[in-house]
Amino acid sequence: MKVIVIIPTYNEAKNIGRMLDILVKEEIPQVKKHNVEVLVVDSHSPDGTAEIVREKMKKYRAVHILETDKGGLGADYAKGMKYAIKEMKADAVIEFDADFQHDPKDIKRLIAGMDETGAGQVIGSRYVAGGGVPKAWGWNRKAMSFFGGLFARVVLLINVHDLTSGFKLTKTSFLERVDLDNLLSKSYAYKLHITHDIAKMGAKIVEVPIIFYERKEGVSKISRKDLVDSLMVVAKLRLRGSKRFIKFGIVGFVGYTINALGLRFFAQSSLTSYLAGTFAYLDNYPGLGIVAESSAWAGAFGAELAIVSNFLFNNFWTFAAKKITNPIQFVIKFLQFNLSSIAAVIVQFIVIGTSVKLFGDTEKVRQFALVAAIIFIIVPLNYTIYNVFIWKTWKLPILGRLSLRRPSASGTK
Ligand code: GDD
């Protein structure tokens, strides 16, 4: 695994040199199983932070720098993450502070946590047994940090004790599916957005206790505005989540209705009786007889209609922000969507065909068979297929990407 430690810096001249020495000379060599490198994302610090980093880069091959305009912690992290994924081919990235509030010694513990559990994200957590915050923090800062995190946890329904920790190790197979260009916060609250999205993808998230130390040199850049910002991000994530959920529900309902009407229509159409007639000679072969049932064909056609409807709705509505308009891409995406939904066509063909054979070819039997097929087979199957394929491929409409490339065997809950 290639692990990139991303260190955002703004005026950390007093810390960054010593930090890089410790990382390269003491800590990285202790991680035997993986290739660990460092990416400093400096936002043109006026105190000369970048010059110090470039000096170190002459000595250390593992140190890299990305210089950016100051866009806020979240915006700068997003740039760093994209750079680590695209240019440095990272398999995982670590979010890490330059100011020694995070102990460099904990880096190897987070990596070991990922090795042992196969988690998609490992959080350096202040609020699990063994973790802690600076003793010197006043009660109000302590309370705000703790209850802020608890609030986010309860509202977003994410089982993590320290959502706002700035020390996290994340697999890029998950991170690259987060919309880093449109994070809901350009500042500190970006981390809520990322962990939220990763959790909702079904990534396994584990927490490793860390002590968060006092800053010794320089000053914190967090401000009161960031508290409000964090609350806003939590609210937006919540709303967005339920909106998408409701949209999914409506798309599913419309899809079902179209499916049921299609089944009804095609069961009485001459097209399906013609098809059934063509295969009538197979009627006496055990197991093959359903191809001679016009209702089986009607089930398959109904499923296809629902697939077309779901595709159009999802493209232009549920995922309107990412909708595909280029005609060639559209066709490819549509074929790809069909391929991943082909199971529904086959399942309906078999289940409805078998049901009418067993219980008689009536509208009631057909519609019951449809509902049973959807609830017991198609929904569970689609859920699995979506998780494995679609969420990985929605962004890149290339048929070739339709490969079984799971984050890790145990990477999902
Ligand atoms: N490039 C860049 N741009 N770096 C920044 C910026 C920015 O706009 N703002 C801060 N940084 C860098 C700092 O130089 C430091 O290396 C790191 O990000 C953390 O910034 P601090 O200003 O020290 O943050 P903090 O100590 O108040 O907050 C820490 O703890 C919080 C939880 O209590 C961070 O780890 C937060 O992410 C975390 O939520």
Ligand code: MN
């Ligand atoms: Mn700090």
